[in-house]
Amino acid sequence: MLITNIKAAIRNPIKSISLINRKYFQLFRTSKDEYSSYVHSWIYGKLKRKHFSEIFGDKQPDTLILKSPFSGTFKMSMTINEIVSVLGLVKHFGCEKILEIGTYDGGLTLNIAANTPESAQIYTMDLPEKVNDLSIKIASLNNNKSDFLKVGRQFKNTPFSNKITQIFADSGVFDFGSLPNNFDAIIIDGCHDYNYVKSDTENSLKIIRKGGIIIWHDYGLLKDVTKYIDKLSKSYNISVITGTRVAYLQV
Numbered sequence: 503m504l505i506t507n508i509k510a511a512i513r514n515p516i517k518s519i520s521l522i523n524r525k526y527f528q529l530f531r532t533s534k535d536e537y538s539s540y541v542h543s544w545i546y547g548k549l550k551r552k553h554f555s556e557i558f559g560d561k562q563p564d565t566l567i568l569k570s571p572f573s574g575t576f577k578m579s580m581t582i583n584e585i586v587s588v589l590g591l592v593k594h595f596g597c598e599k600i601l602e603i604g605t606y607d608g609g610l611t612l613n614i615a616a617n618t619p620e621s622a623q624i625y626t627m628d629l630p631e632k633v634n635d636l637s638i639k640i641a642s643l644n645n646n647k648s649d650f651l652k653v654g655r656q657f658k659n660t661p662f663s664n665k666i667t668q669i670f671a672d673s674g675v676f677d678f679g680s681l682p683n684n685f686d687a688i689i690i691d692g693c694h695d696y697n698y699v700k701s702d703t704e705n706s707l708k709i710i711r712k713g714g715i716i717i718w719h720d721y722g723l724l725k726d727v728t729k730y731i732d733k734l735s736k737s738y739n740i741s742v743i744t745g746t747r748v749a750y751l752q753v
């Protein structure tokens with residue numbers, strides 16, 4: 503195979519250089535696709551990315567429902583690949599009691615509701631309308647509070663809204679003990695500052711059931727999130743799914 507490739511490269515040197523450049527260096531090439539440039543910026547993190555099938559083999563869910571698949575906001579919402587991966591985890595682990603920190607427009611919440619049984623209970627938390635200062639001091643760049651009118655917009659007035667409970671609170675001061683315990687899954691996607699990700703994770707570890715899963719978004723893209731997860735991975739077995747910024751841990 504190698505010899506055949508070398509022979510082909512000698513016969514077509516310009517094409518070969520161009521292919522090698524595209525694959526490894528990308529000199530003088532800028533993608534006109536803003537999505538591919540964005541994915542290119544997911545540069546942080548020590549953890550090896552693994553394909554869903556590499557992790558779950560033939561135990562992967564074969565059917566998922568996608569609701570409003572094109573309604574997300576570029577760079578704010580999860581990508582379709584990420585939504586599918588989170589839904590895959592929720593289905594694979596049979597999660598019904600789920601908490602999401604960081605609702606935004608509710609695109610992921612809606613999809614989780616559509617892929618879980620009628621008995622599922624989904625809690626989703628976002629900041630209240632008026633917030634003077636966040637409870638944990640953060641770099642101003644890390645303030646990602648969204649427009650309050652958009653929060654949960656995608657699931658409101660849908661047949662799924664009866665499964666969803668909205669919580670308006672700053673996760674840094676919220677009393678997680680006031681929630682039912684033994685969650686099957688908790689998704690951490692609120693404030694991405696290091697101390698918030700740490701606090702949200704530590705709180706989640708107190709209310710997740712044994713065998714439940716904690717999912718983080720933005721591994722690889724955001725330095726603070728990535729740094730915290732890399733540190734945590736010294737004590738826990740954390741996996742990251744290829745083509746996504748989704749990291750997860752089964753407790």
Ligand SMILES: C[S@@+](CC[C@H](N)C(=O)[O-])C[C@H]1O[C@@H](n2cnc3c(N)ncnc32)[C@H](O)[C@@H]1O
Binds near residue numbers: 602606609610671698
């Ligand atoms: C990236 S968005 C979440 C996206 C959503 N999970 C999805 O997949 O569509 C982050 C959300 O976290 C909220 N947020 C930021 N800081 C927060 C905090 N301290 N407590 C609760 N929510 C927070 C923001 O208002 C924003 O709506």
